[in-house]
Amino acid sequence: MQKQLTAILAALCMMWAAGCGAQTSDQQTAPQQPSAKPAETTLMVSAAASLTDALNELKTAFEREHPGVVISYNFGSSGKLASQIEQGAPADVFLSASKQDMDRLEEKQLIVTDTRVDFAKNELVLISSASSPLALSSFEELGDDAVKHLAVGEPTTVPAGRYAKETLEHLKMWDNLSDKLVFASDVRQVLTYVESGNAEAGIVYASDAAISPKVKVIAAAEPEWHNPIDYPAAVIAASRQADTARMFLAFVTSDKGKAIFKQYGFHE
C-alpha cells in the first residue's frame, strides 16, 4: 500500500512540474501566435561607436515593430569594423561614421551596392570643458598660447580626427598647431581629455558633444571647411538575412529613425 502511494505521489509531482513548465512557456509565447515557438532572427549590426546611444533607442523601437527580430550590435571604430568585415566577421549591416571605410568595402565588393544609403549627417564642433576659464571663441583662435593642448582623434584611424585635420588644413593652421596636438584613439578619449581639463580644447562631432554635460561647444566648423560628414550604411554581401537587413535599413532611414538620430545631435 505504501509503495503504491509513493509511486502515485511521485507521478503527481512530475506531472505538476511538467504542467508548470508548459504553462510558463505558454505565457511567454506572444498571445497572437498560436504555434509553439516563433522563429527568431538575430540581425548582426556593426556600427560606429559614436552612434551607440541613438542606435540603442532605435533598437527598442525597431524590435517593437518587428517582433521576432533581435538586433545584436557590434560597436567600434569604423576603421576597425571595416577590417573585421574584410576578414570575414559575421555582420549583416554596416553603419559607418566614415565614407572612406564604406568605400573600402564597396571596392572589395563586400556590400550590396544598391542598398548603400546615407542615413545621417554630423557637424564638427570645437569644445572646451564646461568650467573652462578660457576666452576661446573660434577655431581661428586655437593658435593662442592659452591653448596648450588640442585633442583630436587620430587622423588615419578616427573619422572625426580626419575631418578635424581637413578643417585645420583648410584654415592653414594644421602645421602651426602640430606641437599642441594630442591624438586620441577614439572620440571618448578626446572627451575625457577635455572634460578633465588636460586638453584645453578638442574637436569632436556635435553628436558627441551633446552627450557630455561637462563640455561646452565653442564653435561649429563651416561645412565647406571639410568633406561632408555623411554616415553611410549598407547591407553586407555575405549576409544570410538580406531581407531582414533591408527592413532594418528602411527603418533607419524612415522618419521615425531620422527623428531618433536628431534627438542625439545628428543632422539629416
Add this chain to the structure above:
Amino acid sequence: MNHPELTPLLLSLKVAALSTSIVFVSGLLIARFLTRRHFWGKHVLESFLLLPLVLPPTVVGFGLLLLFGKNGIIGKWLTEWFGVQVVFSLTGAVIASVVVSFPLMYQSAAAAFSGIDRRYEDAARTMGASEWRVFWTISFPLAWPGLLAGFVLSFARGLGEFGATLMLAGYIPGKTDTIPVAIYFAVEAGQMDKALFWVIMIVSLGMGTTMWLNWWSRRSVRRFANTK
C-alpha cells in the same frame, strides 16, 4: 636615431629603462621594509599596492589621469613646485609603466625576502653589522634570485605597457609614441607592414633582454645554488 620613423624604439628604451630602474629600487626597498613588520592594516596596504595588476590598464590610465592631470592633486603640485608636466609627456609614459609593473616587482621581492632564514640576518647583527650592512651583505645577496625574477617581469611589463600609457601620455607622434602605441595605431590604420616591423622590434628587444638577464643570473648564482 636621426630617422624620425624610429622614435618609438628610442622612446620605448628610455621608458623601459627608467621605469624598471625606479620599480626595482622602490619595490625591493618597500618589500624589505614591510617583510619583517606586522601591523594592523598591512594586508590592506599590500592589496592596494597590488591593485594595478587586477584593474584593466585603461582604468589605471584613467585613474592616473585624474591624479596626475593638469587638474589632478599630484599633477597640480608637480607643475606648481617643479614645473613638471606629466600628462602628454614621456614622464607620463614612465609613470604609467611604473604603476603597472610595480606590483610584479614588489611581489617577487617580498617573496624573496621573506624566504630568507631570519637567523642569517641575526647572526650578522650579533657580529656587529649595522642594519644597512646586514641588508647589503646578507639580505640582498640571498634574495637576489627572486629580485632578478622581479626585475625581468617588471621590465617585460613596462616594455609592453599600452593602455595606461595611451591615456596618460597620449599619442603624440615623435614624443610619446612608444612601440606598443605605434603598433596599435599602425594596425588600426591598416598599415600592416609598419605594424609587423615594430612587432619584430619589440619581440627582439623583449626576448633579447630577458634571455641575457637569465643567462647572467644563472652564472652569478651558481656559487651557492646548491644550498638550502
Add this chain to the structure above:
Amino acid sequence: MLYVDMQKRLPDGVLHARFSAKDEIVVLFGPSGAGKTTMLNCVAGLTNPDAGLIRLGDTVFFDSDSKKALPPQQRNVGYLFQDYALFPHMTVEQNIRYGLKKGTNLRLAELLASVGIDRLLDKYPHQLSGGQKQRVALVRALATEPDILLLDEPLSALDADTRRQCQDELLRLHEMWRIPFLLVTHDLQEAERLGSVILVVQNGQVLPHGPRRSSESSFHAGTAHESS
C-alpha cells in the same frame, strides 16, 4: 660578570629567570619550549624581555626601568646558532672574517689551526660536514672577540664520536678565552660534562642542578610559574 633578571611571556607560560655567571660555562638545561633559546636571544639582544635587567660587567644590555635596550650590534656577544647559520653565499674565510674588528690583534691562523679548519677556508658551507660547520661557526663567533659566548644546542646535530670531540674542543677553547659561555642543551650527559654551573629551565622556572666545580657564581630560584 653576567647578571640576568628577566621575565618574558612565552607561548606556554611566563618565564622568570634570575642568575649570574662569571667566566665559566653555564649550561641551560631543559626540554624544548621551556624558553632556553629565548633567554639566549634576550642576552644577545635579538629579542627583549618584557621586564627586567640584563647586565654584562659594567655595560647595561637591557633595563626596563630606564627603558634601555642596547641593540645587538653593540653588545659584543658571540652567538653560535642552532643550525650554525653560516652565510651560504660566502666562503668559510669570508664567513669568519665578517665580524673581525679592524686593527685586531687576533691571531686568526692559530685559532683556525687549533680547531683544525685551516684547510677549509675556500670552501662554501654546503660543502662542509656537520662537524666542520660547527667548528667554523664557533670560530666565526669567537673571531669577533666577544665578551660572552652564547651557544644554542651546538652539538645536537652531530653523531656521538664527533660530539665528544667537539665537547673537548669547547672545554679547551673556554680555557683559552676565559669569558662566560652560556650553553643550551637538552642532553643531561653533555650538561654534566661541560657545565660548571647547570641551570634547569622548566615550567617557567630556572633552578640550579647542583653546583659543580665553581662556587663563585650565585643564582636564585625563579618565582612561581603563572599559568597562561
